[in-house]
Structures are given as structure tokens and as C-alpha cells.
Amino acid sequence: MRCAISMTTFLAIDWGTTNRRVYHIGNGEVIATHRDNQGVKTLSSDDYNRLITADRARFGDYPVLIAGMAGSTIGWRDVPYVAAPASLSDLAQGTYEVADRVAIVPGVSYHDDHRSDVMRGEEVQLLGAVADRTVKPDSLLCQPGTHCKWAIISDGKIAKFTTSMTGELFALLRTDSVLSAFLTADVTPGAAFKRGLAEGAKGDLAASLFSIRAASVLGHMPSHDAASFCSGVLLGSDVAARLSDHGDEVITILADAPLRELYRTAIETLGGTAAVVDSQQAFVAGITAIKDLWK
Amino acid sequence: MRCAISMTTFLAIDWGTTNRRVYHIGNGEVIATHRDNQGVKTLSSDDYNRLITADRARFGDYPVLIAGMAGSTIGWRDVPYVAAPASLSDLAQGTYEVADRVAIVPGVSYHDDHRSDVMRGEEVQLLGAVADRTVKPDSLLCQPGTHCKWAIISDGKIAKFTTSMTGELFALLRTDSVLSAFLTADVTPGAAFKRGLAEGAKGDLAASLFSIRAASVLGHMPSHDAASFCSGVLLGSDVAARLSDHGDEVITILADAPLRELYRTAIETLGGTAAVVDSQQAFVAGITAIKDLWK
CATH class of the missing domain: 3.30.420.310 (2-keto-3-deoxy-galactonokinase, C-terminal domain)
Known part of the structure; x- marks a missing residue:
């Protein structure tokens, strides 16, 4: 488990279907945030660069890391899922550089003989709660929403999960x-x-x-x-x-x-x-x- | 249980939300039918008289008996439900004369400490299957559809039922x-x-x-x-x-x-x-x- 304090400054975007939230982060702390309704639902590929240019104008010319539906078939680029069990390191290795100093975090997939499941965006929160020691590396997490995620965290990784709509x-x-x-x-x-x-x-x-x-x-x-x-x-x-x-x-x-x-x-x-x-x-x-x- | 052969001639209408079906019935047999998409969903109260005039012009100036959503809050008249256990005789007593020689059959309601349920139109089919001896007076019937009905028929009456959407x-x-x-x-x-x-x-x-x-x-x-x-x-x-x-x-x-x-x-x-x-x-x-x- 890692919990060192980051020294970097960057922009993080939680880019959902109907909304997005931008975080200006430095030394592991949130310096400022911005929220709007520019979710991927109504965007074309040109819009992404335009919005990121505006975010950099707002907060500074920093690297940008994106999570959520921007990495889906209905988003900016279809970034392949990382298969569970998935750690933060697996997510980092699976990031996709989509523009100059702009990368998209992959989602996580699960598949066994009985059932398939997928998530995009929730994986960052789930493993973030482990990274900052809010929850133990072996936990059961529930993330309510349009599609509620129930995740089994085992040895600090997303081992298995169930989505209910x-x-x-x-x-x-x-x-x-x-x-x-x-x-x-x-x-x-x-x-x-x-x-x-x-x-x-x-x-x-x-x-x-x-x-x-x-x-x-x-x-x-x-x-x-x-x-x-x-x-x-x-x-x-x-x-x-x-x-x-x-x-x-x-x-x-x-x-x-x-x-x-x-x-x-x-x-x-x-x-x-x-x-x-x-x-x-x-x-x-x-x-x-x-x-x-x-x- | 009754199963005498009827000697009457009349028009029966199964009047649903999106469609209706008219039967010209004589001596217990179907002489002719008509089907259209004049369900209650888009009708105003004037439309009912107009459609029945057209039905009588088509088949003859007979009495009209209507079942289904025409008797609901979104239909012609809100005809009170008959509470289960309900027999054909209970339905006949609960009919509502809405115009000259035109009556609407009531629906059936169920309520106990745990659950409530309602039906409009299905009751005629359920008890009809008992009346013509197709099923026994103690039976379990399933009527699939938009709202699937599962009815317990006991002693020839609708005793209890469950609707699943x-x-x-x-x-x-x-x-x-x-x-x-x-x-x-x-x-x-x-x-x-x-x-x-x-x-x-x-x-x-x-x-x-x-x-x-x-x-x-x-x-x-x-x-x-x-x-x-x-x-x-x-x-x-x-x-x-x-x-x-x-x-x-x-x-x-x-x-x-x-x-x-x-x-x-x-x-x-x-x-x-x-x-x-x-x-x-x-x-x-x-x-x-x-x-x-x-x-």
C-alpha cells in the first residue's frame, strides 16, 4: 500500500455522462475546483481539446488526468478496460495519452463463468479510499449512483464487483x-x-x-x-x-x-x-x- | 358454476389502453369481430359515444358490454372495483350503465395487510375460462402482458392475484x-x-x-x-x-x-x-x- 504525499501539481477531471468536475491539485491537496454540465453525452471529439484548453486557462498549464466516461465508446477515446483484480498501479499502466500531457485512466472489467461487469470512473474513488487509508486493503465498498457499484477490495485491489442499475x-x-x-x-x-x-x-x-x-x-x-x-x-x-x-x-x-x-x-x-x-x-x-x- | 348457452345477441368490447377489440356475439358464438387502435389513451369522453355509434352501424343496434380500461380513471367512466373474492355474478352486479344500453364491467381489487393489487379487463378472461369449463373452479392462472396477472381461482371466484409489471x-x-x-x-x-x-x-x-x-x-x-x-x-x-x-x-x-x-x-x-x-x-x-x- 502506498500513501506518500504527492509533490506534483496537475488537473484531474472526473468526466461523466452528463457532468464533469475539474480539480486543480497540488501536493495532494485540492487547490480549486470547477464543475459544469459538459458531460460526454453531447460532446464531439473537438470539444474535448477546447474544454481542456479552457481548464488550463482557468487553472494553469498543467498535465491533465481524466477518469470516467470520457474513456468510453461514447467519450473521447475508447480506452480498454483493465481486468480485475486491478490495482492503482494497473490503472496507471493502462492510462492512454490522448493529447499533449493529457491522459485517460482506464475502467475496470470483471468476467467469470456466471457474470460480466464493467466500471469507468468509480475505480479511482474505490482505490483512492484504500490509498489514503480511509478503508482497509480488504473491504467491501458500496458506491451508490445511477449504476450502484458493490466492490470487494482484496489486498488493495478491486477483486470483484457487482453493478446494479x-x-x-x-x-x-x-x-x-x-x-x-x-x-x-x-x-x-x-x-x-x-x-x-x-x-x-x-x-x-x-x-x-x-x-x-x-x-x-x-x-x-x-x-x-x-x-x-x-x-x-x-x-x-x-x-x-x-x-x-x-x-x-x-x-x-x-x-x-x-x-x-x-x-x-x-x-x-x-x-x-x-x-x-x-x-x-x-x-x-x-x-x-x-x-x-x-x- | 354456470355454463348454459346464451341466447342473446350483443356487442362486447375489450377496451384497452392502446387498442380495442369489438366482438359481435350471438348465442354464445362470435359472429364477427373488429379491431382498431382507439384505446382509451388518446380518447375524450365524446369519442366513446361516437365509436359505439360506429360499432352499431357496423354490426347492428345491439346492447354493448365493455370491459377493460374504458372503466378506469383514464377511460370513459371510473367504475368502482369489485373487491376479491369476485365472481361473474359480482361483476354483473357491479356493471355501470354509461349510455343507452351500454354498460361497463368493473375491475377487481385485492388488498390485505401486506399488499394491494388491481385489474381491469383480465377478470373477464379469467372467470370466462372457468365459465366454459376450460379450467377448474380451483386453479392457478397466468395472464401475460404489459402487466402480467397471476390469479388464484377458488370456488369459481378470483380469490387473490398478483400483478408483475x-x-x-x-x-x-x-x-x-x-x-x-x-x-x-x-x-x-x-x-x-x-x-x-x-x-x-x-x-x-x-x-x-x-x-x-x-x-x-x-x-x-x-x-x-x-x-x-x-x-x-x-x-x-x-x-x-x-x-x-x-x-x-x-x-x-x-x-x-x-x-x-x-x-x-x-x-x-x-x-x-x-x-x-x-x-x-x-x-x-x-x-x-x-x-x-x-x-
């Missing part, structure tokens, strides 16, 4: 389903959410979800409860499946509020033990470690 | 999800579908679905397999949940091909026993029985 399913149901009209309130980790967790833990998702429409139409579910119950069903199904394999381990959550509190409630309600970590700090630690190994 | 989830995933680009082929009940069934039976839906993207991106799932595997995951989750409660009973499927063959394959692959019934014949038997009890 919990957040995306919720968004699909909320936007364009028979449940849409009922899913208007904010999601909170209260009583309705906990009832949803118990329902979701049954592992009968498609039926549990329809019951929201039925209970709403029949007047058995108040309109302010439906969204929290629905979120509870989705997280309950996800968390129960993970606890069935890892019920006796502490699960460390890397997320900002309110997702962090929803997952903490889900894990603890269904009998697990949760800890929480600052996901932004983990990203900075991870990308700094990769920068030091790459330069 | 399997078909709608598949449509949402196919249309507007991270999986959309991979779900382009037709669904067939072959090897990929059966692998999906086994995966879905684990009850870990949100993770099983994401694995389709990962396996496709990594080249482990051919493009022609992804849609069948995805459908298998959804049906496998649904069928496995039902078999855990009713594994030793014959499940009778009311559907047209190809849905009938997908559900038959799912039930048999996961260890159940399936029989099939002509769903249109069941609708005609059910609506004729209600007509005789109503007039």
Missing part, C-alpha cells in the same frame, strides 16, 4: 411508467422507505413495484409516500442480494448525501453494518496516486 | 435505458432466454440486468442474444417468485403466441407445470356470462 430503474419508473404519476415527492429515509425495503428484500421486484400503483389507486398509499416506498423497494432488493453474500462484513459507503443516508438506512435496516466515506476525498486520493505512478 | 419493465429497458442499444433483436424461447431465466430466478434483478450491458460491451454476449436473455431475466424473476408459493400446481396460461410460449418455457424450465388456454375464447365466454346475468 437501481438508480436508473428509479429514474425510468419516475419518468415514463405506469407509476410516474405517483412518484412525484422527494425520497426520504423514513417509514415508507423502510416498508419499501422490507418489500424489496423479498426479491420479487416487478410485482412489488406494481403494488405501488394498486395501493395508490385504492387509496392505501398517500401520494407523499409512494416515491420513498418505490426507492425502498429498489434499494431493498439490491441491498438484500448483497447482504446474502456479505452479511457479516462492514459495508463502507462512498457517496454524498442524500444517497449516502438512503443506503446507510437500507443496509442497517436489513441487518448489515454500514460506514461512510467522503467520496470526493477518495477521488482526489486515487487520482493523485495514479498521477504519481504515471508521470 | 414484467412487460412494462422490458419495454422501458428497450426504449430508453443503458441497455436499449443491445435489445434490438426479437425475443425467442431459446438458449439465451433460458440462461436469462436461470439468472432472473436469483431474484437480483437490477444487477442481472446491468450484466447485459457489461457482457455486451466486453463481447461476451452476441447482439442477437441480449433481448432474449433480458426477457428471460424478467420472466425468470417473476415465475420463480410465483413458483416459490405455488410450485406444485399446474399453471394455466391465457395468452396468444408468442407470449404464451415464453411463459410456458419459463414455467417448465424453472420446474413448474404449464397448460395453455385460448384467451380470446375465454373472454367471449366470460363476457357472455356477464351479459346473461346483467340483462
Whole structure:
């Protein structure tokens, strides 16, 4: 495990599908940040150079290290995945130099006889939390989001992981389903959410979800409860499946509020033990470690 | 149980969300049918009278009995549900006369301490299959569709039922999800579908679905397999949940091909026993029985 303090100054970009976040980092600390909605979804290849020129004008003419969907088929360059088990050193070796002093960190893939999985961007946070000793080199990490990652860290490497599209399913149901009209309130980790967790833990998702429409139409579910119950069903199904394999381990959550509190409630309600970590700090630690190994 | 042959002539309409089917029925037999896309989704209240006038011009000036979403909050009139256990006689008593010699059959609701459920239209088919002695008065019926119904028929009544939104989830995933680009082929009940069934039976839906993207991106799932595997995951989750409660009973499927063959394959692959019934014949038997009890 490495945890030396970096002496370099550079720009790190967490470049997602719909947003990006730029960090000006020096001596392992964040000097300044910038956030915008220039995610890869709507960009052409010319836009990347233009945006990086603007970032350098903003922060200084430093090397740039990029993680996330910029390295995907829908991004700037399709950077090949590093196969799990994957360490920070593996990620550094797999970086792809896409322009002058600009490199993209690869994602991580997993494949066995039963299942395949992929991640892009999350690997930096996951291994960053290990690099700065926030979590142990043998840990179980949960990274909520549109596609929630559950990663087994073994000997400081990403050994295996499972992605569940919990957040995306919720968004699909909320936007364009028979449940849409009922899913208007904010999601909170209260009583309705906990009832949803118990329902979701049954592992009968498609039926549990329809019951929201039925209970709403029949007047058995108040309109302010439906969204929290629905979120509870989705997280309950996800968390129960993970606890069935890892019920006796502490699960460390890397997320900002309110997702962090929803997952903490889900894990603890269904009998697990949760800890929480600052996901932004983990990203900075991870990308700094990769920068030091790459330069 | 009743099974006398009806002597009446009338028009029956199975009026759904996106389509409707009109049957000209005499002496319990279908004389002629008409199908169009005038589902309730885009109709205003004036349209209903206009369409029925056109139906009568087409087939004759007969009484009209309507089942389905025309009796819902998004239809012509919101006809109150009949609470389960519900018989054909209960449905006949709950019909709502909405215009001159035009009535709407109510849907059926279910509610206990754990779960709520509703149906509109399916009740006619389910009890019709009992009325014409296609299935026994104590049966387990499966009616696939956008919202798949699993109904326990007890003493000739709909005693309890579970709706799973399997078909709608598949449509949402196919249309507007991270999986959309991979779900382009037709669904067939072959090897990929059966692998999906086994995966879905684990009850870990949100993770099983994401694995389709990962396996496709990594080249482990051919493009022609992804849609069948995805459908298998959804049906496998649904069928496995039902078999855990009713594994030793014959499940009778009311559907047209190809849905009938997908559900038959799912039930048999996961260890159940399936029989099939002509769903249109069941609708005609059910609506004729209600007509005789109503007039």
C-alpha cells in the first residue's frame, strides 16, 4: 500500500455522462475546483481539446488526468478496460495519452463463468479510499449512483464487483411508467422507505413495484409516500442480494448525501453494518496516486 | 358454476389502453369481430359515444358490454372495483350503465395487510375460462402482458392475484435505458432466454440486468442474444417468485403466441407445470356470462 504525499501539481477531471468536475491539485491537496454540465453525452471529439484548453486557462498549464466516461465508446477515446483484480498501479499502466500531457485512466472489467461487469470512473474513488487509508486493503465498498457499484477490495485491489442499475430503474419508473404519476415527492429515509425495503428484500421486484400503483389507486398509499416506498423497494432488493453474500462484513459507503443516508438506512435496516466515506476525498486520493505512478 | 348457452345477441368490447377489440356475439358464438387502435389513451369522453355509434352501424343496434380500461380513471367512466373474492355474478352486479344500453364491467381489487393489487379487463378472461369449463373452479392462472396477472381461482371466484409489471419493465429497458442499444433483436424461447431465466430466478434483478450491458460491451454476449436473455431475466424473476408459493400446481396460461410460449418455457424450465388456454375464447365466454346475468 502506498500513501506518500504527492509533490506534483496537475488537473484531474472526473468526466461523466452528463457532468464533469475539474480539480486543480497540488501536493495532494485540492487547490480549486470547477464543475459544469459538459458531460460526454453531447460532446464531439473537438470539444474535448477546447474544454481542456479552457481548464488550463482557468487553472494553469498543467498535465491533465481524466477518469470516467470520457474513456468510453461514447467519450473521447475508447480506452480498454483493465481486468480485475486491478490495482492503482494497473490503472496507471493502462492510462492512454490522448493529447499533449493529457491522459485517460482506464475502467475496470470483471468476467467469470456466471457474470460480466464493467466500471469507468468509480475505480479511482474505490482505490483512492484504500490509498489514503480511509478503508482497509480488504473491504467491501458500496458506491451508490445511477449504476450502484458493490466492490470487494482484496489486498488493495478491486477483486470483484457487482453493478446494479437501481438508480436508473428509479429514474425510468419516475419518468415514463405506469407509476410516474405517483412518484412525484422527494425520497426520504423514513417509514415508507423502510416498508419499501422490507418489500424489496423479498426479491420479487416487478410485482412489488406494481403494488405501488394498486395501493395508490385504492387509496392505501398517500401520494407523499409512494416515491420513498418505490426507492425502498429498489434499494431493498439490491441491498438484500448483497447482504446474502456479505452479511457479516462492514459495508463502507462512498457517496454524498442524500444517497449516502438512503443506503446507510437500507443496509442497517436489513441487518448489515454500514460506514461512510467522503467520496470526493477518495477521488482526489486515487487520482493523485495514479498521477504519481504515471508521470 | 354456470355454463348454459346464451341466447342473446350483443356487442362486447375489450377496451384497452392502446387498442380495442369489438366482438359481435350471438348465442354464445362470435359472429364477427373488429379491431382498431382507439384505446382509451388518446380518447375524450365524446369519442366513446361516437365509436359505439360506429360499432352499431357496423354490426347492428345491439346492447354493448365493455370491459377493460374504458372503466378506469383514464377511460370513459371510473367504475368502482369489485373487491376479491369476485365472481361473474359480482361483476354483473357491479356493471355501470354509461349510455343507452351500454354498460361497463368493473375491475377487481385485492388488498390485505401486506399488499394491494388491481385489474381491469383480465377478470373477464379469467372467470370466462372457468365459465366454459376450460379450467377448474380451483386453479392457478397466468395472464401475460404489459402487466402480467397471476390469479388464484377458488370456488369459481378470483380469490387473490398478483400483478408483475414484467412487460412494462422490458419495454422501458428497450426504449430508453443503458441497455436499449443491445435489445434490438426479437425475443425467442431459446438458449439465451433460458440462461436469462436461470439468472432472473436469483431474484437480483437490477444487477442481472446491468450484466447485459457489461457482457455486451466486453463481447461476451452476441447482439442477437441480449433481448432474449433480458426477457428471460424478467420472466425468470417473476415465475420463480410465483413458483416459490405455488410450485406444485399446474399453471394455466391465457395468452396468444408468442407470449404464451415464453411463459410456458419459463414455467417448465424453472420446474413448474404449464397448460395453455385460448384467451380470446375465454373472454367471449366470460363476457357472455356477464351479459346473461346483467340483462
